[in-house]
Amino acid sequence: MNPAQTDNDLFARHRPRLFAIAYRMLGTRADAEDVLQDAWLRWHQTDQATLQSAEAWLVTIVTRLAIDRLRAAKSERESYVGWWLPEPLVELDERTPETAVELASDLSVALMWVLERLSPEERAAYLLRQVFDHDYDEVATLLGKSEAACRQMVHRATERVQQAQPRFTVPLDAHRRILEKFMLAAQSGQRDAVKALLDENVALVGDGGGKAGAFADVKHGADRIANLFWAAFLKYADDVVYQLVQINGEPGLLRYVCGKLDTALAFVVDGEHITEIYAVRNPDKLAGIPHRI
Incomplete structure (x- = not known):
């Protein structure tokens, strides 16, 4: 099999999860797609034989790229006219293959509205831990922080989200x-x-x-x-x-x-x-x- 084809297939296999992370970080489809394109280019420039885990490497790259892009977007959103809400991901049908990405995890517009109040690193730490269920040591490695710092960020972010989110779950x-x-x-x-x-x-x-x-x-x-x-x-x-x-x-x-x-x-x-x-x-x-x- 063509090695390039194998690389493309591997990236495609992880793409739904990568998009889910990037979108939750950035709130727009275009920004999320740009991050995935940058990650794809870096993926093809990397000696993949040296990687212990392709998924861990890709999640790390996407997370760090999304943090950088969100930092830049924060200043742009400060001059945005009126309130800034995320670009809605709309399904005309109950569930389609394209949009079934990680929908078991919380993706609501209400949560995205709250996440806008967090710093880029707090947002990443919260999502990786509370939405995507990474262990704290994994979050620390992904963000290049100590485990104690990540626990503190997740704790602060979780408190803010819980204060703003409804305390009931509706079927x-x-x-x-x-x-x-x-x-x-x-x-x-x-x-x-x-x-x-x-x-x-x-x-x-x-x-x-x-x-x-x-x-x-x-x-x-x-x-x-x-x-x-x-x-x-x-x-x-x-x-x-x-x-x-x-x-x-x-x-x-x-x-x-x-x-x-x-x-x-x-x-x-x-x-x-x-x-x-x-x-x-x-x-x-x-x-x-x-x-x-």
């Missing part, structure tokens, strides 16, 4: 049922029905990136947010259509206005009500989603 079918009710109510202009599905203190975070309308602050309150969806119905009526999809491994909605994709909506639910809504409207982050129904 996907229950999550989906709530969104189905919400979708029908929003699409038919039933303001009171929309409000009834919202927690009293529900929060909405919007990302327009200066290229689409979005709020400069986080909106709170069932009444206020129900009015936002009702206003869209009053303005466009039957030209507003919602589609139930999977967004970052969880039920979510796409909103189309006049047949064109307008917003990707991710939700946090408590089993009975919607507690958080993340609305991605920046067209650059919607580019990978079908733009017409």
Whole structure:
């Protein structure tokens, strides 16, 4: 067999895991793909016969490249117009081979929102330990830190994530049922029905990136947010259509206005009500989603 072909096959075998790490670190498909391309080039420039573990080497390279890229992205995101949310990974079907990457691990938009508050190394340490289940000695080797330093970083990051994350786990079918009710109510202009599905203190975070309308602050309150969806119905009526999809491994909605994709909506639910809504409207982050129904 051609050695180059064998190298390509080996990289391809590990690619889903590498992409999962890079995306969770960076929050956009393009940045994750750039990191994997850099890793692939380095992979082919390395004497692979000297490696004890190809997977460990590739995970290390991808993690370190992602940290470097995230450091650069942090300064860019400081000047971003409005709130910065991750590019949504959307599945139109329940599960497809391409998007089944590590979906058992937490990939939600809500978690990605929290991870943005961590430093690049804290984010890497948290993901490697808590999401990808690496031992602390492995995390220390990957990051070039002491094991004690990594334990401290993971502890700090975990505390911050737990403070911001919901303390309940909702089965996907229950999550989906709530969104189905919400979708029908929003699409038919039933303001009171929309409000009834919202927690009293529900929060909405919007990302327009200066290229689409979005709020400069986080909106709170069932009444206020129900009015936002009702206003869209009053303005466009039957030209507003919602589609139930999977967004970052969880039920979510796409909103189309006049047949064109307008917003990707991710939700946090408590089993009975919607507690958080993340609305991605920046067209650059919607580019990978079908733009017409």
